[in-house]
Amino acid sequence: MKRRVLWIAAAAAASVALLSLLVVMALRTPARKAAETPTMTPVVPTPAPEQRVILLFAGVDDLLHPELRSVPYPAEVGERARIVVSELAAGPRGGLHPVFPYSVQVRGVFVDGRGQAFVDLDPPSEPLTGSSTELLMTYAVVNSILLNCPELDTVQLLFGGREVKTLAGHLDLSRPLSLNKGFIATS
Amino acid sequence: MLAGVGLEAQEPAAVQFQLDGSTALAPRIGERIELLPVLRLLGAEVAFSPAAGTYGVQLGEHAIQFSPDRQYLLVDGRLEDAGEKPIASPGGVAASLHFLERSLLAPLGFRLEPADAGFLVVTGARAVRIVDVRPVVADFATTTTLVLTLSEQVKVELVQGERKLTFRMTEAEPRLDTSLSLRSERVKDMASRGSELIITLSRGVGLLSWHQLDDPPRLTIELGKERAGPPPTRQEAVEQVAVAVVIDPGHGGSDQGAVASSGQLEKDLVLQIARRLAATLESRGYTVRLTRNGDEERALTDRTAVANRRNARAFISLHANSSKVAAVRGAETYYMSLDKSATDAAAAATARAENEPSGVPVASSPLNLILWDLAQAEVLNESARLALGIQNHLNNHLGLRDRGVKQAPFVVLTGATMPAALVEVGFVSNPDEEQLLRDASHQQLLAEAIALGVQEFLAGS
Numbered sequence: 001m002k003r004r005v006l007w008i009a010a011a012a013a014a015s016v017a018l019l020s021l022l023v024v025m026a027l028r029t030p031a032r033k034a035a036e037t038p039t040m041t042p043v044v045p046t047p048a049p050e051q052r053v054i055l056l057f058a059g060v061d062d063l064l065h066p067e068l069r070s071v072p073y074p075a076e077v078g079e080r081a082r083i084v085v086s087e088l089a090a091g092p093r094g095g096l097h098p099v100f101p102y103s104v105q106v107r108g109v110f111v112d113g114r115g116q117a118f119v120d121l122d123p124p125s126e127p128l129t130g131s132s133t134e135l136l137m138t139y140a141v142v143n144s145i146l147l148n149c150p151e152l153d154t155v156q157l158l159f160g161g162r163e164v165k166t167l168a169g170h171l172d173l174s175r176p177l178s179l180n181k182g183f184i185a186t187s
Numbered sequence: 188m189l190a191g192v193g194l195e196a197q198e199p200a201a202v203q204f205q206l207d208g209s210t211a212l213a214p215r216i217g218e219r220i221e222l223l224p225v226l227r228l229l230g231a232e233v234a235f236s237p238a239a240g241t242y243g244v245q246l247g248e249h250a251i252q253f254s255p256d257r258q259y260l261l262v263d264g265r266l267e268d269a270g271e272k273p274i275a276s277p278g279g280v281a282a283s284l285h286f287l288e289r290s291l292l293a294p295l296g297f298r299l300e301p302a303d304a305g306f307l308v309v310t311g312a313r314a315v316r317i318v319d320v321r322p323v324v325a326d327f328a329t330t331t332t333l334v335l336t337l338s339e340q341v342k343v344e345l346v347q348g349e350r351k352l353t354f355r356m357t358e359a360e361p362r363l364d365t366s367l368s369l370r371s372e373r374v375k376d377m378a379s380r381g382s383e384l385i386i387t388l389s390r391g392v393g394l395l396s397w398h399q400l401d402d403p404p405r406l407t408i409e410l411g412k413e414r415a416g417p418p419p420t421r422q423e424a425v426e427q428v429a430v431a432v433v434i435d436p437g438h439g440g441s442d443q444g445a446v447a448s449s450g451q452l453e454k455d456l457v458l459q460i461a462r463r464l465a466a467t468l469e470s471r472g473y474t475v476r477l478t479r480n481g482d483e484e485r486a487l488t489d490r491t492a493v494a495n496r497r498n499a500r501a502f503i504s505l506h507a508n509s510s511k512v513a514a515v516r517g518a519e520t521y522y523m524s525l526d527k528s529a530t531d532a533a534a535a536a537t538a539r540a541e542n543e544p545s546g547v548p549v550a551s552s553p554l555n556l557i558l559w560d561l562a563q564a565e566v567l568n569e570s571a572r573l574a575l576g577i578q579n580h581l582n583n584h585l586g587l588r589d590r591g592v593k594q595a596p597f598v599v600l601t602g603a604t605m606p607a608a609l610v611e612v613g614f615v616s617n618p619d620e621e622q623l624l625r626d627a628s629h630q631q632l633l634a635e636a637i638a639l640g641v642q643e644f645l646a647g648s
Contacts, residue, residue: 062515097512129445129453130509131611135595165598169442169487170506172596180524182593
């Protein structure tokens with residue numbers, strides 16, 4: 001009997017020791033992993049190669065004219081579309097005229113998996129007037145994106161994160177728009 | 188009287204047809220049935236030409252030629268597209284019930300009808316034409332316009348019941364295209380049955396007017412709040428509201444449009460030019476209606492609704508332009524664009540709508556607006572001709588370099604069921620042109636140029 005009790009006591013002591021060891025190891029493992037992290041090679045994004053993009057700005061003939069500009073040209077289509085819109089918003093560098101009639105902020109550009117881009121812009125602080133203003137601004141964005149991102153089919157403009165029916169009372173902006181060459185100068 | 192009984196076995200092997208006490212069994216071949224037993228039951232002479240691979244069917248004065256694996260057939264000398272191909276079968280040739288009814292029985296003077304027990308019945312009848320009906324609906328603030336485009340022109344009469352419009356075709360049967368989702372807060376349901384097309388209206392909705400038009404053959408139906416008194420007939424409606432041209436002076440009320448540096452407002456300029464254009468056309472015998480004849484506010488969608496309700500033959504929206512580039516000047520004409528994305532989106536949206544619960548708000552449904560483009564799609568070539576005619580005369584009168592006409596999805600042109608164009612008469616942002624636009628003689632010059640374009644269009648349509 002006494003011998004049996006000793007066996008039980010020894011087995012219990014061994015179990016406690018094993019459990020303690022497991023707990024200590026479990027607690028120490030994350031610390032060891034954390035300590036390993038700084039030794040890993042950091043991932044540095046590969047800079048996008050420079051390439052010339054086509055940006056459309058307004059001419060005195062009330063049509064869109066191309067300006068070629070060397071910019072980082074990411075392979076990812078959403079990022080490329082964002083760069084195109086940002087460059088448009090920054091305005092022309094040559095003799096052409098801006099297409100945005102106000103100082104616009106690009107809130108976001110994203111693409112879905114079905115070839116459609118959404119461009120979210122700050123809304124104008126005052127109502128826009130003239131169909132020309134509305135048409136050139138809209139088709140400068142739509143055409144510039146689609147010319148530089150052949151993976152995409154359509155572009156829809158959003159203002160302040162929302163879909164709008166129209167900005168100046170002419171063009172229907174509540175729909176995705178496709179390339180419209182009618183507003184691009186041919187000469 | 189010929190009656191056919193579908194054999195209600197686990198897998199019905201044949202469809203039984205009866206004609207005045209005689210019967211024939213047409214074995215089923217998958218989705219199709221053998222055609223020859225039915226044709227022989229009618230008393231038609233059927234002959235197969237092995238050399239040509241064609242079947243010839245003769246009954247009375249009618250003759251039909253058709254072939255297995257070809258969807259075109261000759262009916263009394265006319266080439267017709269059956270839309271499907273019959274196939275060679277153990278019994279000779281087999282096709283769907285639809286092919287049998289539409290392409291064979293109807294030209295021979297028979298048709299199939301569902302019997303009370305749900306069995307097929309063929310009755311002797313005059314030749315019945317099947318007319319495809321493509322519905323498009325648009326809800327506006329206070330009215331709804333329904334356009335039913337027909338595959339061919341037919342004689343139609345309207346029978347009005349309580350919340351029900353029944354359009355009855357003479358010697359023709361409507362076949363409603365149900366592939367397009369039809370959602371309207373004023374139209375509850377639409378169905379075709381025999382020679383009738385039945386439209387069920389929502390509570391409190393009545394018929395305001397309806398018209399039968401050509402090119403393309405179509406019925407336009409205007410619905411709105413139910414009103415007391417006798418319902419409008421087609422003849423009364425046409426007499427009361429027949430209008431050749433609706434002119435839409437852009438903007439109005441609190442919507443001033445573009446503002447010149449002199450303070451001149453676009454909404455006032457275009458109203459002046461619209462009045463001159465109306466007077467010019469009226470002096471030449473045309474009936475004209477303005478969407479506004481004062482400084483009134485008008486919703487964009489209600490402007491085309493005026494033209495739709497008035498059965499106009501052309502819709503012209505007048506605007507003056509503005510640009511940040513002061514040097515820009517000149518007049519331009521636009522018409523609606525319907526690019527591939529819109530039609531693709533419509534197809535995708537239709538598919539999505541099928542899976543959506545009902546009760547989606549109609550006015551805010553992009554599907555509804557995209558489908559509504561189809562109303563303008565029916566007349567897009569005519570809109571192009573109207574816009575080109577106007578621009579040509581503007582170029583000639585104003586000495587402009589021809590820049591052609593452009594297309595874009597303008598809100599105000601969306602939903603016009605007639606040829607429609609938007610004219611930008613010039614730039615108020617250009618000081619020289621703004622001065623010209625205020626000048627009475629220049630305004631008259633613009634009105635003359637646009638009127639000539641409209642006249643040419645109306646004369647040629």
